Amino acid sequence: MSEDTIKYDAAHIQVLEGWRAIRKRPGMYVGSTGERGLHQLVFEVVGRAVNELLAGHAGSVDVALTFDGGVRVADDGPGVPVEAAAHTGAPGLETLLTRSHIRTEPDSRHAVAIGLFGVGPCVTNALSSRLTAEVRREGVRWVQEYARGVALAPPTAVGPVAETGTTISFWPDSDIFGTAECSFAVLAECFRELAFLNRALDITLTDERPPGGTRSARFRFPGGARDFVGFLDAEAEPGTWVPVHPDVIGFEREDPRMAGTVEVALRWCDSREERVRSFANSRPTPHGGTHAEGFRDGLAAAVNAYAREKRLLTAVDPDLGADRIGQGLTAVVSVKLDQPEFHGATNGMLGGTAVRACVAEAVREHLGTWLEEQPERAGAVVGRIVQGARG
Structure with a gap:
């Protein structure tokens, strides 16, 4: 083997950050590129919404498996801040959806960590072909679109709104997950368990995919x-x-x-x-x-x-x-x-x-x-x- 063949220096080191790193090695962030990984995408987004509720900022969380293969997660909390975060200069919403080092699940007995490593919604965004975030906050409805983890434009105010909350809709990237589909039963088991362990939790799971009509289950257990x-x-x-x-x-x-x-x-x-x-x-x-x-x-x-x-x-x-x-x-x-x-x-x-x-x-x-x-x-x-x- 020649000296040129084995030569290795700093020029050979490739540094990947953000969505590039996640898409390069998805299994490191969601466990697999099959059904298990799809469920982790859901859990990373649901975890943020659930913690809003457990903190007393929201009353309910609604999760829907849409007919076109997407997932919609909505809460009625105050809405994710859209304004710039002081430590990054990026919009608060964009920080949440693009920065993996942001802790979305604080160390607290009052918070839950559903995701595999608690990295947050940025993982879901990076591994989705598209993602739409809608924020209803302080009388204004904001919308931002993403494609494979990259924002297509800044958050845009699209009109007034009376209610508050955050809705994140995403479509897992078929280039990564193939034909795998989310299981209603697996998600229901996880949400049911969370509701048993957290009496304040009120979460609904709806499956819009069955040709015979939608099915829905609500998980709320005051008896703990x-x-x-x-x-x-x-x-x-x-x-x-x-x-x-x-x-x-x-x-x-x-x-x-x-x-x-x-x-x-x-x-x-x-x-x-x-x-x-x-x-x-x-x-x-x-x-x-x-x-x-x-x-x-x-x-x-x-x-x-x-x-x-x-x-x-x-x-x-x-x-x-x-x-x-x-x-x-x-x-x-x-x-x-x-x-x-x-x-x-x-x-x-x-x-x-x-x-x-x-x-x-x-x-x-x-x-x-x-x-x-x-x-x-x-x-x-x-x-x-x-x-x-x-x-």
Whole structure:
């Protein structure tokens, strides 16, 4: 190999920024160029609208899959600022849609991050053949058009308007995603989960594509995690998941020691399986973590204390194990923290030593109170667990 062949210097380095970088390596930003990637485009735009609502600036979010292959996301918030951002000189709207370093989802227990990496709507813009942004703000309706991440013109005032809000419509680039289509079912599952975990959320998903007419679903669950447990039980195969007690046990507690809140809901059913879903700042934690460990600690402490107080366990009996207590249990454990600590880049496992102790204490106290106040139902639950441990 000659010296000329292996020569490499600064002239060979190619620096890509903004939409060019995103379009060059789309998988780095949305995970894939198939259906999964399309859903990430939706989530990046919906995430901004959802956080407007959770901050108290909007009342509802509407998402539509349009008949021509596009996606429309609308909220009734105050409208994205159109004026120039001081740190860039670009319009606020244009900054949102073109700058990947702008954080659209702040670190806060009151915000959600739906997108893969939380980069924001700029990813959606770069990977769409066209995008239209409409802002209704301070009595003026503004519109701006984009093509593959590039603004065709500055935001244009097109007339007066009475209402406020932001609507972003985009058409994923078929050169990148081919014939892949968004799944109504996948989006509905995500939005439903978010609504269970955030009681203030009100989001509607409409599919305008079916030839037989549109279909629509609204996701709003004032009962929070309790409603989530009820839904999970109702989704089970009929006859395989019969509740041992009719009511769902649930509570929410603020704890300054972990700088956050914990919400737990649970119910035992007549089954040998266990279904425990855990979340941190509205993100699923499939590998568990300190909040899930604390839940099991508190669960075991409350059940064993009750069993011994009522002499369902003798002095020589060992404590009931967490695995046995969890049989037939449906539970949702959700913490929202100001400074969550995750293990790994995918945020699949929660850390934080204070979280485990705080969650355990909350579960032990609240479940212990329920067991004392509901003796008949408590006897059915704990008696079944003890009998199973012995049999």
